[in-house]
Amino acid sequence: MALWEKNLRRVTPYVPGEQPKEQNIIKLNTNENPYGPAPEVSRILSCFDADSLRKYPDPEASLLVKQLSATYGVPEESIFVGVGSDDVLAMSFLTFFAGEGDILFPDVTYSFYDVWARMIGISYKTIPLHEDFTWAPEDYEVPNQGIVLANPNAPTGLMAPLSDIRKVLEKNPGSVVIVDEAYVDFGGESTLPLIQEYDNLLIVRTFSKSRSLAGSRIGFAFGSRQLIKALSDVKFSFNSYTMDSVTLQVGAASLRDQDYFQDCVQKIITTREESKKRFSDMGFSFPDSSTNFLLVTHKDMDIPALYEYLRDKHIYVRHFNAPRLNDYLRVTIGLPEEMDQLFAAISQYMKG
């Protein structure tokens, strides 16, 4: 070991879903949107003034923040933007959990939460989801310095009612409660109305799923003015210019076309509901998803083997080698014809 290695931060990095470089695969493994971004995104890129890139971008990201403000009816000072929701969440962990005590999140949830906690040195306690992957507000009535809830939860897909989030907020005025709404656009109920009532509520969102812009890296957060000020102060202590000039325009263009956005989301919801029926018909079971994915299992099937089988057929879904998830596959909702191919492959597998 080199001498300088004694000063290293010890981490176990998050492992993202595979991003295979081959073409001609059916990619249902990272919850990407099967439809492209709003048509204006293409126009923005083709007309972009490349010369303007010699200058720094607006550190306040005003173009994007103003458009978010107009789209969601939230004041600009209640909005924060970052390099994907992972950046927003990492900054939030840095900002809000610098006190004493554990932060709390479910045992089955986005697997980056514990990575951030360990990287930053925040102690944490996982709260087991119930047998059916639901949770109750009372589960979070233990001492804590912060709570993180994905709603709808991933990878379960389950949505908790707003009344449950409200109960958690009521009981924890001394903690920032982060609600990660990465998937809320696919039929979930947003906690957004509650930011006016609770100054300790931070809602985190992304352009990666419902807005078909995973490749652009745009995340955002809503919260009280005090919360957003604290988050911005930490962000400006880390990197003044996180959002590049092209991305700011791409994000704003996407927000301006709400009809296209709603249309894509609706198509995915339709395909999801059809897929639920097809999985059920084949004997699979799953939590009732409000997202763009399904977490499926089958009592008579070797799920890791099915995963490998599909992969050999160039169909990528996600399998988590994790407690309670080993017998599940997370399947992103793709195009109807991609789902047809998936179900055809599963049928073949079942026929042996």
Add this chain to the structure above:
Amino acid sequence: MALWEKNLRRVTPYVPGEQPKEQNIIKLNTNENPYGPAPEVSRILSCFDADSLRKYPDPEASLLVKQLSATYGVPEESIFVGVGSDDVLAMSFLTFFAGEGDILFPDVTYSFYDVWARMIGISYKTIPLHEDFTWAPEDYEVPNQGIVLANPNAPTGLMAPLSDIRKVLEKNPGSVVIVDEAYVDFGGESTLPLIQEYDNLLIVRTFSKSRSLAGSRIGFAFGSRQLIKALSDVKFSFNSYTMDSVTLQVGAASLRDQDYFQDCVQKIITTREESKKRFSDMGFSFPDSSTNFLLVTHKDMDIPALYEYLRDKHIYVRHFNAPRLNDYLRVTIGLPEEMDQLFAAISQYMKG
């Protein structure tokens, strides 16, 4: 104070140079390049397949890393990329300075170093530059867990010889030594040849200055395989996908046109050398800059007043309200005609 505020990270954010929104100003305050990026950047943007943005970018940023490898003759596993050099530096502070003891950097240098140290909770000691803003390797023979040296230094513009960096590395095998080469392309001597000899040397670079891509947010680092592995592990514990798909292509396109790059750099060096002469002729003095800026002072002039005067004339330069710098202005080298206007305004000011 709200109850949850007890858990907040306390920070004093870095204040970036002003990014005024008005047009028709002469902007010599944030060391931007007066020439646009390589022509292929424009072509890349106009042909970009917007539909591909629905997918996540390559988390390994291979396109850009491979092009950096080819351009600089450095193996891919010795290269790290991030969202501007600020992101690379912030990640490096997180990664390499998690041990005991102070980190060291000069008292007059890039004013983000102390911001990162305080934000992360790293104790630090500043080493005073000599009266003439130079430093000596012996200054860094004090116990430390890390050393950060900008070379050329900012905002002084002064270049230390490679032999001095080598001496610091020799004496500090237990510390990672970060050499911030943001400005090295404007006539400095890079520490790059030393990465094969010293596994504790990290060299940080940026596309924001010499490559005219401040608006794209691209920074990179060179170091030993072990150093880059440690840095990547922390990065992947923070945000898997930092570099968006457009930026990866923009960065690679810029690197492919080395002739254009060299030409722009040479024009700036020529303008800088002319500007040195003109400042001297007007009675200004300055450290001998190897960068795209000059740190000027004048023994008979009220420098903060000159700053305000220029600002009123829509000429933005940078004044730091900081010890030892109050009587200096940092002036970015702009287009020849912009410098003409600057010198005309200073002449007017001197005539009173």
